[in-house]
Amino acid sequence: MIESAEEFVRLRESEIEEEYERAATDELPLNVCLDIIARFPHKKQWVVINKTVPIEILELLADDEDVRFEVATKRKLTRDLFLKLSKDPDATVRERIACNAKTPIDILRGMYPDEWDYINETLEERIKAYEEKKNNLIGR
Incomplete structure (x- = not known):
């Protein structure tokens, strides 16, 4: 420690x-x-x-201009932090949330469409992968 x-x-x-x-x-x-x-x-x-x-600390620094990007990469964020950062004015922060493996699917859906194409591409891929996984589980 x-x-x-x-x-x-x-x-x-x-x-x-x-x-x-x-x-x-x-x-x-x-x-x-x-x-x-x-x-x-x-x-x-x-x-x-x-x-x-x-x-x-992540909650405290989620508003910090200097480190919001790093906060958005953390997998242990609360739902409120995922939601807050998904609406961030900085596209790089939103992109990190779109890429974060732990971002809840409803938050990803709520981010679409984004004003930036590269974020939309990531969201489309993540949502499609989720749907395919869900369909595979249901089809078993």
């Missing part, structure tokens, strides 16, 4: 691969995340990337 903001920054900036990897994989408690964001805002992207980042 990462015990402090300083430890996280040291691990993240380490040239030792095992230490660098710990910043992405070791448990990152809520209080440590909040301290990193407050004292080392340039490291908040790496907080989001951590595999154990608390959902409360």
